[in-house]
């Protein structure tokens with residue numbers, strides 16, 4: 579890795595100094611201590627790659643923090659184990675620098691070997707791509723992001739750090755066939771199904787690490803269109819977006835036209851929504867429920883389904899449901915099933931992908947407890 583020349587302010591913030599090396603060493607020590615980094619080669623790579631050169635600015639709440647103007651706050655944030663929002667669109671985060679411990683976990687789960695060729699989907703800041711370049715060499719790394727502003731910025735920053743992976747601006751769901759086959763595929767945006775291209779472009783025996791629903795799936799490719807593996811941890815990521823605005827599908831009926839179900843109390847408290855293991859089960863059984871809260875109270879919860887049906891649960895268990903679906907009734911049934919199974923943790927689930935089907939299972943692929951992922 580070489581430092582970029584400090585020709586102007588924007589560039590000079592990215593120079594590696596004793597201070598940045600010191601902060602980086604401390605961050606890496608913490609990642610080793612908490613068990614996110616266990617592999618010596620990846621540890622050396624994290625010590626080498628200057629995260630601050632890839633993440634020169636971020637947003638904290640609505641405030642823009644840049645290295646040029648808030649150097650100390652920026653450096654502390656860049657070298658802490660935090661996800662940093664680096665782009666906002668329509669008031670919501672659209673890109674981020676993934677928290678280093680999660681990047682470390684995902685990279686270690688890839689089980690790379692020297693010379694492996696890797697498809698990295700979701701370039702974002704370019705930090706993950708930089709780590710892969712440092713470990714495997716730029717010629718072995720292909721990175722894709724849908725946003726041309728992000729790929730242009732990442733390309734320049736990577737270049738100035740001495741890395742020259744192939745950077746593609748395209749829909750990452752289609753992979754990049756021209757550089758296939760890959761030995762490994764790592765994805766840092768969230769999907770609800772594994773796109774066929776990632777499997778088709780990764781060789782048989784290769785590994786895919788990707789956030790599926792809200793779990794981190796580690797899959798082995800078992801054939802040209804098949805893969806199987808387990809969930810190894812949490813995978814809350816920015817969801818993938820379409821390269822062009824998606825067509826509006828069946829707009830929900832205006833609220834006044836939707837049926838309102840009789841009010842009742844529920845024994846299932848709204849807090850259940852925040853149980854990480856149950857939330858994972860919800861992520862593959864009740865896709866795309868959007869939460870909303872009243873007055874900032876997380877337990878005064880409304881869950882809204884894509885068709886506009888919604889359930890409102892107060893902290894003391896009063897339930898109102900509106901729309902075609904009785905959303906909380908569905909969740910109560912799912913919760914009862916999960917309890918009957920012994921409230922299994924996320925890591926007891928796995929995923930099998932075939933050409934026609936994608937199914938989550940409990941404990942083993944042969945398990946009678948299986949859930950098809952929605953198409």
Ligand SMILES: C[S@@+](CC[C@H](N)C(=O)[O-])C[C@H]1O[C@@H](n2cnc3c(N)ncnc32)[C@H](O)[C@@H]1O
Pocket residue numbers: 672673674675676699700701702703704705706722723724725728748749750751766767815816817818819820821
């Ligand atoms: C969590 S960020 C990636 C973070 C990256 N690992 C890092 O640390 O900088 C998610 C990225 O996915 C990209 N993305 C979203 N939808 C996409 C799509 N369909 N194809 C490719 N990239 C997409 C976004 O532009 C965003 O940069």
